[in-house]
Amino acid sequence: MHGKVLFVDPEKCTGCRNCEMVCSVFHSGVSNPTRSRIRILKWEEVGLYLPMVCQHCETPICTEVCPTKACHKDLENRRVVIDPKKCIGCKTCIMACPFGHPFFDPIDRVTCKCDYCDGNPQCVLFCNPKAVSYIDADLINVERKREAAKRIADFLRPGR
Amino acid sequence: MGSSKGVESKMTGSFNSSRIGRHLKPQHHWGWIIAIYLYLAGMGAGSFIIGTLIHWFTGSTKLMEIRPFTLQLDIAKATLLWGPVLVAIGAPFLILDLGIKRRFLYACLNPKTSWVARGFLILSSFILFGLISLILSLSPDLRTYIGTDGIRGLETVALILAFATALYTGILLKSVKHVALWNTYLLPLLFLISALSTGSMSLLMLILGMGRTLLQGIFSSSLIKFLMGVEQILIIIEGIVLVLYLYRVNQTNDQGAQGGLSVSLLLKGELKLLFWLGIVFSGFLFPFILESFFSRFPEYPALVWFAGISLLLGGLLLRYGILMAGVKNQIPMERWIEAQHLLGRLSLKEK
Numbered sequence: 248m249h250g251k252v253l254f255v256d257p258e259k260c261t262g263c264r265n266c267e268m269v270c271s272v273f274h275s276g277v278s279n280p281t282r283s284r285i286r287i288l289k290w291e292e293v294g295l296y297l298p299m300v301c302q303h304c305e306t307p308i309c310t311e312v313c314p315t316k317a318c319h320k321d322l323e324n325r326r327v328v329i330d331p332k333k334c335i336g337c338k339t340c341i342m343a344c345p346f347g348h349p350f351f352d353p354i355d356r357v358t359c360k361c362d363y364c365d366g367n368p369q370c371v372l373f374c375n376p377k378a379v380s381y382i383d384a385d386l387i388n389v390e391r392k393r394e395a396a397k398r399i400a401d402f403l404r405p406g407r
Numbered sequence: 408m409g410s411s412k413g414v415e416s417k418m419t420g421s422f423n424s425s426r427i428g429r430h431l432k433p434q435h436h437w438g439w440i441i442a443i444y445l446y447l448a449g450m451g452a453g454s455f456i457i458g459t460l461i462h463w464f465t466g467s468t469k470l471m472e473i474r475p476f477t478l479q480l481d482i483a484k485a486t487l488l489w490g491p492v493l494v495a496i497g498a499p500f501l502i503l504d505l506g507i508k509r510r511f512l513y514a515c516l517n518p519k520t521s522w523v524a525r526g527f528l529i530l531s532s533f534i535l536f537g538l539i540s541l542i543l544s545l546s547p548d549l550r551t552y553i554g555t556d557g558i559r560g561l562e563t564v565a566l567i568l569a570f571a572t573a574l575y576t577g578i579l580l581k582s583v584k585h586v587a588l589w590n591t592y593l594l595p596l597l598f599l600i601s602a603l604s605t606g607s608m609s610l611l612m613l614i615l616g617m618g619r620t621l622l623q624g625i626f627s628s629s630l631i632k633f634l635m636g637v638e639q640i641l642i643i644i645e646g647i648v649l650v651l652y653l654y655r656v657n658q659t660n661d662q663g664a665q666g667g668l669s670v671s672l673l674l675k676g677e678l679k680l681l682f683w684l685g686i687v688f689s690g691f692l693f694p695f696i697l698e699s700f701f702s703r704f705p706e707y708p709a710l711v712w713f714a715g716i717s718l719l720l721g722g723l724l725l726r727y728g729i730l731m732a733g734v735k736n737q738i739p740m741e742r743w744i745e746a747q748h749l750l751g752r753l754s755l756k757e758k
């Protein structure tokens with residue numbers, strides 16, 4: 248799983264919340280979206296859905312603020328993980344993440360986060376419209392550049 | 408050129424006045440328990456700072472024998488012990504808020520980068536120093552053994568720790584970074600001044616509560632008057648810092664920062680009652696007015712009690728309000744979707 252990341256395309260998301268279900272089943276054995284590591288942010292009025300996933304940042308702030316080092320970088324797999332045996336559930340990482348990621352598990356009383364399901368993300372497998380994909384980090388850059396170019400082009404389109 | 412400027416200004420307008428789909432709500436991860444923790448830690452530290460200064464400048468001692476034992480308590484030092492006692496009551500509130508409370512000792516494992524861990528260490532050391540001064544104030548033999556210089560040294564270290572504790576309560580929130588309301592140096596400053604003001608008020612109430620007989624000859628009525636004056640000045644400074652703080656945060660609205668929205672949440676949103684009644688009236692106006700009355704009519708000590716209770720409540724609500732209104736900045740993705748949507752809507756309108 249070296250160098251692979253989750254990539255979200257909000258335009259494709261239909262808000263079915265399948266990913267939340269399979270994520271919670273995979274990680275906690277029960278179908279309970281409040282224990283999922285992926286969450287869908289909904290704008291009902293405009294019909295937009297945004298799957299929120301961990302960005303596994305290069306210099307994550309969640310690891311910086313964690314008082315116990317439970318939240319740490321797994322350098323080998325290039326991901327950020329939380330050790331549930333060390334987490335005390337202080338929620339500082341939740342407050343600090345700019346991407347609204349780690350979530351408090353109300354049953355285990357610790358914070359949980361996406362760990363790429365050890366290389367086989369369930370949300371990707373079960374997302375029918377393919378709004379979430381697991382791709383090489385380089386590819387994502389290409390997509391981003393393409394998107395940015397399109398955005399600028401759209402913005403500068405004459406007559407808008 | 409002109410039209411693109413028009414689009415921008417319309418965008419900013421809609422961004423600030425309405426949110427798409429996500430109504431701005433108070434945050435809920437850190438609530439009352441953390442507010443009480445920050446409040447008691449601040450108040451304890453503040454009362455220790457003021458108590459130490461009084462102790463240094465008046466330098467009085469009054470020994471009281473503790474009967475069954477061969478111990479003597481220096482009552483004048485009661486003002487010094489009060490601070491660590493408050494912090495010691497406040498510290499367990501952090502533990503109370505943890506998901507898994509029995510693991511609380513883990514909370515000091517990462518002092519290199521985490522302010523929660525640093526705070527844990529600062530508060531524990533402060534409580535430890537309080538304990539040492541309690542032991543010292545109980546045993547005259549130990550006092551002579553350590554000597555005045557030694558005691559002064561210990562008190563100085565404790566004073567530094569008290570300042571660190573009071574500032575820490577603000578820095579902890581600031582260290583979270585992506586909450587515009589908390590991400591300013593004015594917050595630790597505000598909390599420090601509020602700590603001094605609530606601390607000195609609690610000290611004043613302690614002195615009055617312990618009664619004149621017990622403390623006869625140590626705390627003169629002129630000292631009480633002086634403390635009252637200090638208290639009033641602190642309220643004014645705190646008020647100015649609060650206005651400056653809110654004004655400053657209100658300006659931060661770029662890059663998805665929710666500073667302005669957090670301030671409106673406090674001033675005219677869901678938290679407006681808490682802000683105007685709990686913080687402004689109970690924490691500033693009411694105690695200030697009562698204290699002014701008291702300086703004219705010192706024969707009514709009840710005025711101090713009412714002022715005190717109101718001010719202490721205001722101090723707690725200040726922490727709670729600032730915690731609640733600490734709305735996280737928008738996620739870049741979210742910002743982008745919103746911008747896209749707004750642009751789409753605008754272009755539809757223009758068509």
Ligand code: SF4
Pocket residue numbers: 312313314315316317318329333334335336337338339340341357358
């Ligand atoms: S909730 Fe757990 S992982 Fe998050 S900062 Fe606290 S101890 Fe670390």
